Amino acid sequence: MNIDTLIHARWIIPVAPDNRILEDHSLAIHNGRILDILPTELAKENFTPESEHHLDRHALIPGLINAHTHASMSLLRGLADDLPLMTWLEEHIWPAEGRWVSEEFVADGTRLAIAEMIRGGTTCFNDMYFFPDVTGRVSSDAGMRAAVGLILIDFPSSWATNSDEYLHRGVEVHDQFRNNGLITTAFAPHAPYTVSDGPLEKARTLADELEIPIHMHVHETAGEVAQSVETLGKRPIQRLYELGLISPSLLAVHMTQLTDEEIALMADAGASVAHCPESNLKLASGFCPVDKLIKAGVNVAIGTDGAASNNDLDMFSEMRTAALLAKGVSGDASAVPAFTALHMATLNGAIALGIADETGSLQVGKAADITAVDLGDLETQPIYHPVSQLVYATGRDKVTDVWVAGKQLLHSGELTTLNSTDILSRAKQWQSRIGEKDEIIEFSHD
Numbered sequence: 001m002n003i004d005t006l007i008h009a010r011w012i013i014p015v016a017p018d019n020r021i022l023e024d025h026s027l028a029i030h031n032g033r034i035l036d037i038l039p040t041e042l043a044k045e046n047f048t049p050e051s052e053h054h055l056d057r058h059a060l061i062p063g064l065i066n067a068h069t070h071a072s073m074s075l076l077r078g079l080a081d082d083l084p085l086m087t088w089l090e091e092h093i094w095p096a097e098g099r100w101v102s103e104e105f106v107a108d109g110t111r112l113a114i115a116e117m118i119r120g121g122t123t124c125f126n127d128m129y130f131f132p133d134v135t136g137r138v139s140s141d142a143g144m145r146a147a148v149g150l151i152l153i154d155f156p157s158s159w160a161t162n163s164d165e166y167l168h169r170g171v172e173v174h175d176q177f178r179n180n181g182l183i184t185t186a187f188a189p190h191a192p193y194t195v196s197d198g199p200l201e202k203a204r205t206l207a208d209e210l211e212i213p214i215h216m217h218v219h220e221t222a223g224e225v226a227q228s229v230e231t232l233g234k235r236p237i238q239r240l241y242e243l244g245l246i247s248p249s250l251l252a253v254h255m256t257q258l259t260d261e262e263i264a265l266m267a268d269a270g271a272s273v274a275h276c277p278e279s280n281l282k283l284a285s286g287f288c289p290v291d292k293l294i295k296a297g298v299n300v301a302i303g304t305d306g307a308a309s310n311n312d313l314d315m316f317s318e319m320r321t322a323a324l325l326a327k328g329v330s331g332d333a334s335a336v337p338a339f340t341a342l343h344m345a346t347l348n349g350a351i352a353l354g355i356a357d358e359t360g361s362l363q364v365g366k367a368a369d370i371t372a373v374d375l376g377d378l379e380t381q382p383i384y385h386p387v388s389q390l391v392y393a394t395g396r397d398k399v400t401d402v403w404v405a406g407k408q409l410l411h412s413g414e415l416t417t418l419n420s421t422d423i424l425s426r427a428k429q430w431q432s433r434i435g436e437k438d439e440i441i442e443f444s445h446d
Contacts, residue, residue: 004406006049008040009372011059011386015346019339021386027060029368032406035248036364038173049283051408053401057376061342061384062361063123063145063369063404064315065349066216067274068253068303070129072109073103074116075430076308080400085221085283093308097130100434106131110138115418116313118144120396121371123404124281125313126251126274126303126353128215130159133173136183143407145369147353149188149215150174152203153216154196164310166368167206174210181405184212184355188250191234193224200243213249213354215274217274219262220254237262246271251352254279254304255293256286263289267296271354275344277321280306290326291335301349302341316396319345323391338391372401 007029012022014037026043028036038046073093080092106129117125127135128149139146149171152163160166170187177183188202189195195203207214219225219236228236237258240246248270255273258266266273275288295302302322304313319341326336336344350360359369373394380389380398402410409417 001047003028003030003035003047003049003370003405005051005053006043006047006369007053007055007060007372008043008059009055009060010375012037012362013059013061013342013387013390014362015062015343019387027289027362027368027370029403029406030370034362034364034366034368037362038191055261055372055374055401057374058372058400059375059390060362061121061371061373061390062123062346063359063371063402064345065301065353065360066117066122066125066313066315067251067301067349068276068301068305069111069113069125069127069313070306070308071125071127071135072106072129074113075100075105075109075304075314075427075434076306077311079308079434081311083283085285086223086434088283088309096434097157103131103134104173105430106134107138108430110135111142111423112427113307113313114139114142114144115415115420115423116307117315118142118402118409118415118418119399119420120314120316120414121339121373121399122130122313122315123371123402123409124353124355124359125351126186126215126349128190130157130184131203132170132188132246136173136177136180139415140177140180143182143404145182145359145367147184147213147215147355148173148177149186149187152189152198152199153194155194163195163202166255167199167202171206171210174212185210186213186215186353186436188192188215191220191224192239193227197239197243200245204244211354213251213352214430215246215251215253216245217254218252218255220280222257225257235262237265241265248282249303252341254285255288256280258289260292261378263292263296263298266293267298272299272301272348274301274303276303276305276318277324277325278318280308281321281325282311283309287325288330290322290331294336294340299348299350299351302345309325316390316394319391336418338385338387341391342387368403368406369430370401370403371399374398374400378426385407422444
């Protein structure tokens with residue numbers, strides 16, 4: 001049979017339907033989808049590919065899904081470091097955004113982020129930022145899969161002036177991409193402390209009507225929870241529950257401050273959590289009780305947060321940190337084993353975004369979203385358990401090839417749909433525009 005692509009690999013790790021490791025197998029791809037997964041010798045007999053790849057040192061895994069990003073904030077990477085969350089936001093990031101955020105900023109920052117993510121094996125990201133139409137367009141042009149956040153916040157920005165305009169423009173963006181095979185949408189109210197009850201209720205109603213998720217920072221810091229208790233007499237999750245937002249549609253980000261009762265509430269509602277371990281550590285926001293959430297039955301995905309607070313978009317690093325941190329927080333070395341971390345970084349993200357029928361695992365019929373990782377170098381030898389090597393021993397620098405919907409976006413380490421030279425040039429121009437070196441130092445440490 002003539003097909004588009006045949007990839008032969010040392011290992012294929014499908015993630016679903018179970019934790020299998022297939023040795024000396026091949027992936028057959030046609031019309032952007034996985035046509036078959038079978039032993040390499042049979043694949044060579046059964047298929048005549050237009051393009052053939054021999055990756056005899058590699059593991060093929062589902063493309064990683066970054067469940068929480070602010071992609072274009074890559075242009076603010078390193079601008080204000082080593083600060084607590086609210087100081088970082090109120091005194092540094094929000095003023096910088098007020099001055100610089102525009103369609104041009106979002107386009108250039110998103111390209112920079114997508115280039116970094118593709119080179120690191122990420123094939124889908126869930127974004128929350130202004131000008132989501134630009135984010136969606138840039139992502140689609142690059143061949144990248146994205147869930148574009150329909151931002152909602154009480155205060156005006158360069159994107160919208162009030163909550164009604166945010167919602168109206170959000171619906172327009174949803175309609176713009178409703179027939180795009182790579183771009184989905186989610187309502188993205190920023191946080192309980194920046195969005196009032198009325199807009200939250202409207203967002204919930206619209207999300208139900210459009211059957212799309214709600215993506216929101218929730219219980220990120222102890223201060224956020226204490227402020228809610230002081231001003232409203234209730235914790236943010238209780239408020240969201242009363243507003244009808246704790247549901248299977250909710251993807252709650254960070255969740256570092258949780259009681260056992262709140263964990264049970266999330267589990268009973270079928271809501272998901274996006275765990276951002278390195279951003280939480282860097283901002284000293286707290287520790288998400290991942291082991292408790294998983295044991296309660298909550299779907300937990302992994303995100304990087306934005307490069308302005310991480311400071312990278314490295315999902316391999318996040319997997320490792322998530323696994324190690326879960327062990328330390330729970331006091332249980334068996335918490336979040338390697339397979340679970342990989343599941344969190346792939347299929348769990350797809351489940352949270354409502355796209356698990358399309359991506360998140362290597363299964364016949366699904367989109368061919370694939371990452372190839374070279375495990376042949378000395379840093380990953382000897383190999384007893386390939387998944388352990390992926391989570392605990394390797395890194396994004398070992399990613400050599402990436403496909404999204406069967407289209408190769410990274411070939412032997414080189415981007416195929418983005419111009420690295422142009423992206424670097426634009427990033428340097430933004431560096432010059434946003435501030436000279438002495439201004440940045442003062443900005444970061446006042």
